[in-house]
Amino acid sequence: LLELRGIGKNFHTDDVETRALADIELSIGKGEFVSISGPSGSGKSTLLSILGLLDVPTQGEYRIDGQDTAKLDPTRRAVVRNKSIGFIFQAFNLIGDLTVEENVALPLTYRRNMPAAERKQRVAQALDAVNMSHRARHLPAQLSGGQQQRVAVARAVAGDPLILLADEPTGNLDSKNGDAVMELLEGLHANGATICMVTHNPDYARKATRVVELFDGRLAENGRS
Amino acid sequence: LLELRGIGKNFHTDDVETRALADIELSIGKGEFVSISGPSGSGKSTLLSILGLLDVPTQGEYRIDGQDTAKLDPTRRAVVRNKSIGFIFQAFNLIGDLTVEENVALPLTYRRNMPAAERKQRVAQALDAVNMSHRARHLPAQLSGGQQQRVAVARAVAGDPLILLADEPTGNLDSKNGDAVMELLEGLHANGATICMVTHNPDYARKATRVVELFDGRLAENGRS
Ligand SMILES: Nc1ncnc2c1ncn2[C@@H]1O[C@H](COP(=O)(O)OP(=O)(O)OP(=O)(O)O)[C@@H](O)[C@H]1O
Ligand SMILES: Nc1ncnc2c1ncn2[C@@H]1O[C@H](COP(=O)(O)OP(=O)(O)OP(=O)(O)O)[C@@H](O)[C@H]1O
Ligand SMILES: [Mg+2]
Numbered sequence: 281l282l283e284l285r286g287i288g289k290n291f292h293t294d295d296v297e298t299r300a301l302a303d304i305e306l307s308i309g310k311g312e313f314v315s316i317s318g319p320s321g322s323g324k325s326t327l328l329s330i331l332g333l334l335d336v337p338t339q340g341e342y343r344i345d346g347q348d349t350a351k352l353d354p355t356r357r358a359v360v361r362n363k364s365i366g367f368i369f370q371a372f373n374l375i376g377d378l379t380v381e382e383n384v385a386l387p388l389t390y391r392r393n394m395p396a397a398e399r400k401q402r403v404a405q406a407l408d409a410v411n412m413s414h415r416a417r418h419l420p421a422q423l424s425g426g427q428q429q430r431v432a433v434a435r436a437v438a439g440d441p442l443i444l445l446a447d448e449p450t451g452n453l454d455s456k457n458g459d460a461v462m463e464l465l466e467g468l469h470a471n472g473a474t475i476c477m478v479t480h481n482p483d484y485a486r487k488a489t490r491v492v493e494l495f496d497g498r499l500a501e502n503g504r505s
Numbered sequence: 506l507l508e509l510r511g512i513g514k515n516f517h518t519d520d521v522e523t524r525a526l527a528d529i530e531l532s533i534g535k536g537e538f539v540s541i542s543g544p545s546g547s548g549k550s551t552l553l554s555i556l557g558l559l560d561v562p563t564q565g566e567y568r569i570d571g572q573d574t575a576k577l578d579p580t581r582r583a584v585v586r587n588k589s590i591g592f593i594f595q596a597f598n599l600i601g602d603l604t605v606e607e608n609v610a611l612p613l614t615y616r617r618n619m620p621a622a623e624r625k626q627r628v629a630q631a632l633d634a635v636n637m638s639h640r641a642r643h644l645p646a647q648l649s650g651g652q653q654q655r656v657a658v659a660r661a662v663a664g665d666p667l668i669l670l671a672d673e674p675t676g677n678l679d680s681k682n683g684d685a686v687m688e689l690l691e692g693l694h695a696n697g698a699t700i701c702m703v704t705h706n707p708d709y710a711r712k713a714t715r716v717v718e719l720f721d722g723r724l725a726e727n728g729r730s
């Protein structure tokens with residue numbers, strides 16, 4: 281269970297303070313599929329970064345399974361993140377001097393006790409699921425925008441994460457590839473994963489069990505869809 | 506007038522050759538608005554890079570206003586590009602250590618005879634048109650994905666280019682911001698600019714005067730829309 285109480289996030293740049301998030305109250309149950317939408321700059325990626333322990337809130341409290349994440353030391357935060365959270369970044373964030381398969385395998389190398397053979401198999405399966413097996417040995421710079429996005433999706437799902445945070449996972453994709461990515465997410469959800477997905481695509485937002493809208497850093501609607 | 510005759514583009518990586526484009530025959534008249542769509546990896550960005558003199562074809566001939574672009578030396582290519590072509594990159598390609606307004610002003614500094622006052626005014630107008638004036642002094646890393654995209658659009662249109670090449674200019678935007686970008690492009694078109702836009706969004710593709718479909722590097726359809 282993910283619980284946000286009174287969460288705010290401010291960024292300071294020179295003389296300007298930007299309130300990216302304010303007074304966010306949100307609980308996400310195990311196995312829920314939540315879709316997050318809202319205008320450009322409304323705080324969606326910031327919310328996902330806090331949920332994924334990639335950033336810390338300026339105000340408020342964030343608990344994972346009842347535990348206050350502010351009390352976790354950096355090592356413990358990394359353990360929780362690598363063990364249970366998969367992240368699909370809006371800007372893909374692939375590592376330029378690693379091949380496609382090395383990028384997908386990287387998060388798995390943080391998992392203790394995973395034999396090399398299992399790692400190899402998971403990488404192959406994940407690349408196959410996004411139709412990118414034929415480019416396993418290429419570098420990110422040799423791929424198109426949509427191909428890079430598909431590799432980013434494969435990297436996030438290869439480890440069967442308990443929690444998947446997806447930031448516009450289909451933004452650069454045509455409908456056929458977009459549908460394939462959604463099927464992958466829905467498959468993970470059917471297996472019990474908790475998913476938070478940012479999307480501007482209304483058809484994909486409808487696949488979620490709940491829709492959350494952000495506007496200027498505040499929650500606009502917390503309804504059932 | 507942009508004319509592509511038998512254009513092909515191959516990429517070589519280690520032992521693999523990827524045919525990104527093959528046998529492309531395409532003429533684009535002055536003042537046309539052409540939309541380009543097709544699956545991820547089908548060659549759309551490669552086609553735009555060739556049209557924008559950012560890459561050279563492996564086969565075939567590309568003429569701008571009757572002139573064979575293969576005969577242009579690098580300096581002349583840069584002059585033609587900076588004088589007449591605006592480019593909105595799929596990955597934005599903003600320069601990280603320049604502020605938003607410096608990024609938007611950069612292409613204008615290549616134009617001879619443009620007084621500083623005019624440059625400043627064009628920058629302010631372009632940022633205003635994409636609702637980003639309030640972030641003029643921030644750096645790209647301090648912006649959301651959609652905000653960076655809007656700055657990339659402002660940079661491409663500030664100089665009122667004769668030819669605008671837009672690679673999924675609304676991919677990271679909500680519908681309100683997406684519509685604002687499209688209005689900007691339609692305004693340029695109304696003033697006589699030639700536009701080639703890659704998009705996965707069928708509503709926006711319909712705004713074009715012609716739709717071109719790419720599939721595995723080949724033109725599938727060259728119809729009127
Ligand atoms: N530098 C490169 N080296 C090797 N292959 C490349 C390179 N750039 C592009 N390609 C390949 O050329 C093909 C066409 O790429 P392109 O970027 O034009 O696709 P696209 O239609 O824009 O796709 P998307 O919708 O995913 O952005 C792809 O298979 C891609 O992997
Ligand atoms: N490092 C930073 N420094 C300053 N401001 C920031 C920083 N990161 C984000 N912001 C600001 O915080 C606000 C929220 O950004 P966020 O990336 O969460 O938006 P978003 O909803 O994901 O938008 P988009 O749909 O454009 O991706 C924006 O106004 C943005 O400019
Ligand atoms: Mg975002």
Ligand SMILES: [Mg+2]
Nearest residue numbers: 424425550595
């Ligand atoms: Mg592309």
